[in-house]
Amino acid sequence: QVQLVESGGGLVQAGASLRLSCAASGRIFSTYAMGWFRQAPGKEREFVASISKSGGSTYYVDSIKGRFTISRDNAKNAVYLQMNSLKPEDTAVYYCAARLGTAQDMRVFRPSYWGQGTQVTVSS
Numbered sequence: 132q133v134q135l136v137e138s139g140g141g142l143v144q145a146g147a148s149l150r151l152s153c154a155a156s157g158r159i160f161s162t163y164a165m166g167w168f169r170q171a172p173g174k175e176r177e178f179v180a181s182i183s184k185s186g187g188s189t190y191y192v193d194s195i196k197g198r199f200t201i202s203r204d205n206a207k208n209a210v211y212l213q214m215n216s217l218k219p220e221d222t223a224v225y226y227c228a229a230r231l232g233t234a235q236d237m238r239v240f241r242p243s244y245w246g247q248g249t250q251v252t253v254s255s
Contacts, residue, residue, distance in 0.1 A: 133157040133244040135227045140249030145219055147253070151212040153227030153246060160208040161185075163244075164230050166237040167201060167212045169223035169251075176226065180212060181237040188234050195221070217253045224248040 139151040151167070166181035180201040181190045189201050198217075203210040210227060228242035 133160075133163065133229050135229060135244055135246035137225065137227045137246045137249040140225060140251045142252045142254065143217055145217060145253055145255050147217050148213070148215045149217065149251060151214065151225055151227075151249060151251075153210045153212075155208045155210070155227075155229065161205040162231065164232060164234040164237055165201075165203055165210040166228045166230070166234070166242060167210075168226045168228055168242075169221075170226070170248075171220075171223040174223075178238050179225070181234040182210065183234040190234055190238055214251070217251075219253045219255045222251060222253050224250050 134156045136154045161184055164183055167179040168176050169179050170176040179192055182201045182203050186203045198215050200213040226248045227246040229244040230237050230242040
């Protein structure tokens with residue numbers, strides 16, 4: 132089992148930045164690819180970003196490329212999502228996720244573990 136707890140969400144104005152954090156506990160963190168997903172009201176949950184077990188490979192959905200950066204610290208059992216130049220369309224609940232396998236797989240296959248989510252609201 133892996134337990135994931137997100138933090139760092141909030142209400143910001145367009146153009147601002149936020150940094151989401153996800154603290155993991157349970158099985159060996161470094162054996163999991165990690166990712167971030169989001170779900171806006173009335174929409175399906177979508178992939179945002181993923182990072183490999185070592186942190187050497189990252190993947191992003193096109194809509195956030197150049198604005199968001201995913202990173203991880205295996206010594207702290209944590210994964211982060213730095214979000215810059217936020218837009219109103221980024222408003223959603225953001226979920227941390229973990230999956231055995233590759234970071235590339237997380238773009239297609241359902242993660243094994245989810246956090247409870249953190250709300251990000253961007254006003255115009």
